[in-house]
Amino acid sequence: MSAIPRPALALGLAGLLPFLFGVATLLSPALADLTLRLVGPRFTAPYVLISYGTVILCFMSGVLWGFAARGAEQQWTGYALSVIPALWAFFFVGGGAVFALNALIAGFLGLLLIDWHFSRLGLTPRWWMPLRLILTAGVVLCLALGLTLG
Numbered sequence: 001m002s003a004i005p006r007p008a009l010a011l012g013l014a015g016l017l018p019f020l021f022g023v024a025t026l027l028s029p030a031l032a033d034l035t036l037r038l039v040g041p042r043f044t045a046p047y048v049l050i051s052y053g054t055v056i057l058c059f060m061s062g063v064l065w066g067f068a069a070r071g072a073e074q075q076w077t078g079y080a081l082s083v084i085p086a087l088w089a090f091f092f093v094g095g096g097a098v099f100a101l102n103a104l105i106a107g108f109l110g111l112l113l114i115d116w117h118f119s120r121l122g123l124t125p126r127w128w129m130p131l132r133l134i135l136t137a138g139v140v141l142c143l144a145l146g147l148t149l150g
Contacts (some may be wrong), residue, residue: 004127012135015056019142022048026149046094046097051145053139054089054103060111061086067123078123101147105140112136 022045025032035044042051061082068078085107092103117133118124 003051004131008127008131009134012131016135016138016142018048018052019139021148023142024146026146028045028067045146046101046150048144050093050097050100050104053101053108053143054093055090056109056139057093057104057111058086064111064114064118067118070123071118071121078118078121081114081117084114097150098147101143101150104149105143108136108139108143 021043025035025044025048032044041047061084064082064085065079068075068082071078088103088107088110092107093100094103112132115124116129121131
């Protein structure tokens with residue numbers, strides 16, 4: 001297993017901050033009230049968890065598209081797999097907070113399976129799966145806390 005490059009790890013972990021902030025607004029009514037007053041409800045849970053989760057799921061489709069472009073012999077499969085997270089978000093994230101958070105959890109777990117498949121095909125860097133495991137665990141934990149605490 002290769003070490004995760006520091007920039008990828010640091011920026012990946014920084015990408016968890018909006019998820020963590022959403023959970024913090026659930027744990028702290030004072031923070032939620034302050035956030036509501038200063039910037040409005042879209043930066044409090046469940047809204048920030050749902051909107052940012054949707055953005056990241058779609059972003060990851062683009063990352064997968066880049067990996068698919070490396071695998072000429074599996075192009076149709078790779079490209080088809082790469083659009084699934086964005087389509088999942090488009091079709092299934094909605095219908096209220098509980099449904100949306102559950103859909104996002106399923107989407108991120110499905111994304112991890114696609115990451116693993118691309119990794120097995122040798123389309124990702126060797127450090128990709130260790131990074132994805134860390135980040136997916138953080139995202140899914142925050143989304144699950146959004147369900148539990150919300």
